Amino acid sequence: MKKTVQIKRAGSVLLFVLPALIPLFVFWIYPIFRSVWISFTDWDFMTPTYHIVFFKNYISLFKDSRFYNALWNTLIFTIGTLVPTIVIGLGLAVLLQKPFIGSGIVKFILFSPWITPTVAISIVWTWIFQPNDGLANMVLSFFGLPALKWISSSQTAMLSVIIVTVWKSMGYAMIFYLSALEKVPEELYEASALDGAGKWGQFFAVTIPSISPTTFFLMIITMVNSLQAYDQIQILTQGGPSGSTRTLLYMYYQLGFQEFKMGQATAVAVVMIFITVLLSLIQFYASKKWVHY
Amino acid sequence: MVKKYTIRDGIDAVIKWFILLVAGVFTAFPFVWMMVSALKTKAEIMNTNAFLPEKPQWDNFATILFESPIPKYIVNSLWISLVIVAIQLVTGAMLAYAIVFMKFRGQHLLFGIIMATYMLPVAATYIPSYIILAHRGLLNTYTGLIISSTVSIFGIFLLRQAFMQVPDGMVEAAKIDGASHFRILGHVVYPMTKSSFITFGLMSFISTYNNYMWPSLITNDSSKYMVSQGLRSFFIEGGAYGTEWALVMAASAVIVLPLLILFAFAQKWFINGIGGDTGMKG
Numbered sequence: 001m002k003k004t005v006q007i008k009r010a011g012s013v014l015l016f017v018l019p020a021l022i023p024l025f026v027f028w029i030y031p032i033f034r035s036v037w038i039s040f041t042d043w044d045f046m047t048p049t050y051h052i053v054f055f056k057n058y059i060s061l062f063k064d065s066r067f068y069n070a071l072w073n074t075l076i077f078t079i080g081t082l083v084p085t086i087v088i089g090l091g092l093a094v095l096l097q098k099p100f101i102g103s104g105i106v107k108f109i110l111f112s113p114w115i116t117p118t119v120a121i122s123i124v125w126t127w128i129f130q131p132n133d134g135l136a137n138m139v140l141s142f143f144g145l146p147a148l149k150w151i152s153s154s155q156t157a158m159l160s161v162i163i164v165t166v167w168k169s170m171g172y173a174m175i176f177y178l179s180a181l182e183k184v185p186e187e188l189y190e191a192s193a194l195d196g197a198g199k200w201g202q203f204f205a206v207t208i209p210s211i212s213p214t215t216f217f218l219m220i221i222t223m224v225n226s227l228q229a230y231d232q233i234q235i236l237t238q239g240g241p242s243g244s245t246r247t248l249l250y251m252y253y254q255l256g257f258q259e260f261k262m263g264q265a266t267a268v269a270v271v272m273i274f275i276t277v278l279l280s281l282i283q284f285y286a287s288k289k290w291v292h293y
Numbered sequence: 294m295v296k297k298y299t300i301r302d303g304i305d306a307v308i309k310w311f312i313l314l315v316a317g318v319f320t321a322f323p324f325v326w327m328m329v330s331a332l333k334t335k336a337e338i339m340n341t342n343a344f345l346p347e348k349p350q351w352d353n354f355a356t357i358l359f360e361s362p363i364p365k366y367i368v369n370s371l372w373i374s375l376v377i378v379a380i381q382l383v384t385g386a387m388l389a390y391a392i393v394f395m396k397f398r399g400q401h402l403l404f405g406i407i408m409a410t411y412m413l414p415v416a417a418t419y420i421p422s423y424i425i426l427a428h429r430g431l432l433n434t435y436t437g438l439i440i441s442s443t444v445s446i447f448g449i450f451l452l453r454q455a456f457m458q459v460p461d462g463m464v465e466a467a468k469i470d471g472a473s474h475f476r477i478l479g480h481v482v483y484p485m486t487k488s489s490f491i492t493f494g495l496m497s498f499i500s501t502y503n504n505y506m507w508p509s510l511i512t513n514d515s516s517k518y519m520v521s522q523g524l525r526s527f528f529i530e531g532g533a534y535g536t537e538w539a540l541v542m543a544a545s546a547v548i549v550l551p552l553l554i555l556f557a558f559a560q561k562w563f564i565n566g567i568g569g570d571t572g573m574k575g
Binding site for chain 1: 309312313316317319320321322323324326327330338339340383384385387388390391395397403406407409410412413414415416417418419420421422424425440441443444446449474499502503505506510520521522524525528538541542545548549552553555556557560563564
């Protein structure tokens, strides 16, 4: 009797778990391990045979200046996106914290880039960044500044990609901060006002520490997103000019889906997985240490 | 307590309005520019002196709507996304239900695995996933696209968070009454967590509808493109990389505007979903 109940219970657990677990396993977990395996081979996708080459893909990767260039670009892109997104997102949230007439519309406008397809808006930005008749240079000349070549020059291409990414993500950060600011207890502000703190004093002594979990969460999310940015790079620059916007993910795409060097591509993927795991561990330990809950 | 308004407060207000104005203009301008450019003639596009078109060229929109493949891409994206969202809601709700309300061995391990997958760069799975679909002959098919997107890890998190707010007593009472798990999920848990289902549905819809990299890797038959891939190919071929900016902008507008309208009506659900119960501590 007890056994049949157990079997029935196990059956219903499986029934509820498997519809999500099977695809999760087939398209997420297995591919991760499979990628690690492919990275030890010289497979080229076209031929069915391959050889196990052990660490050869990694060694050639670590000798390749393109790899270090991509790693550096990823770092620049990540920091260049992270800092403005967080600072502007927080600034806007503070300004919009108290509702006023029209604040709903302002929030709507600031958040709207996040829901529109990155491909569509990147095409619009490509047009804005045109060196001769683009809007960006019209604005610069309006302020008497010299024109830039934007996405056509390796000097400014990364800056252009960062501008588009920050444009898209700052409203998203703002929404997170708005809900975090709401949860800061009013007493903390009152107490610090009694201590004679001004607005800025309160901001640094009360607001910043109270919302640190959100800041931390946004930092990790932005880093993970930066590591995975593809759409805007593909439309705006295709990794160029001369590799100046080729990030690790874009290098992975080029090696795997343009050059069909599956072994080398998956080696880049493994490096990306490694970086993500490292970030997760940092998040896990650091959030215990510095973040004030 | 009566607050006295000083000159300082006035200056603060002006600065605040100025910053919000600059941020708002910076954010809205690409959309405005898209619309304005979509209504220009070829000659006006090249003329950098005039901001507005002399006479709005609504024909550009007619061309996109009736003579381009863009509407086809929108329809493709629309129904693929709806199917994927429907499946993700079901698989996500069932898994979240099992994690929160059922007791079984390996429960914590299961949740740990799902949590670990959340952070992983999804692109790292693309080569093996591509091979799996290729072996089954599912490249270039909607089936391949749909079965490779049946789970949303974000959604599982969102629903798990919502389900944990449901009082245990209600679920226990339903169990004692002899209700099946499906009944409890549908009639007890779902009505109490409806808002999270809506948020999950909308967020997942937007991200599937806009998705670019994965669909473009596994689809090369242009009649099966979703909007992002379709718009890009229109940009490169039809728009000939900049010779037809007005049409490219009109095509972008046709794709972007319905989403902005959807968002205007559903704003509350997005904002709750992001800022509220996303499973983050805050």
